[in-house]
Amino acid sequence: MSKARPFIDTLRDIEAGGLLDELSETQHSLIDAIRQTGKGGELTIKLTYKPDGSGQMTIKADVKAKEPILARGTSLFFLTPEGNLTRRDPRQQDLPLRTVGEDLPPEKLRHVSP
Numbered sequence: 001m002s003k004a005r006p007f008i009d010t011l012r013d014i015e016a017g018g019l020l021d022e023l024s025e026t027q028h029s030l031i032d033a034i035r036q037t038g039k040g041g042e043l044t045i046k047l048t049y050k051p052d053g054s055g056q057m058t059i060k061a062d063v064k065a066k067e068p069i070l071a072r073g074t075s076l077f078f079l080t081p082e083g084n085l086t087r088r089d090p091r092q093q094d095l096p097l098r099t100v101g102e103d104l105p106p107e108k109l110r111h112v113s114p
Contacts, residue, residue: 019061022063030065030067037069037071045062046062047059048062075087
């Protein structure tokens with residue numbers, strides 16, 4: 001039987017429990033990003049141990065998450081003769097569109113018998 005203290009007990013004591021709180025939040029955010037993208041991610045916990053005098057040890061924690069990135073779409077632009085970008089095709093003619101009022105009755109109404 002080992003006399004080693006359970007590792008989770010040490011993790012619980014680091015930063016007075018703050019490390020486990022940060023890990024919980026980071027994991028939750030990572031899982032949400034994985035669900036949205038369908039891609040994998042990574043959560044890294046780095047603990048640095050350093051002796052600090054006789055019989056003392058300091059532990060510094062570092063938490064990093066590599067969340068998957070949602071793919072971004074592209075936008076299509078046209079090049080004008082002046083060398084500018086525009087969303088409208090400069091080679092396409094404009095249609096003379098106008099607003100039709102709803103309150104104006106048609107000039108002549110035709111009925112078709114069945």
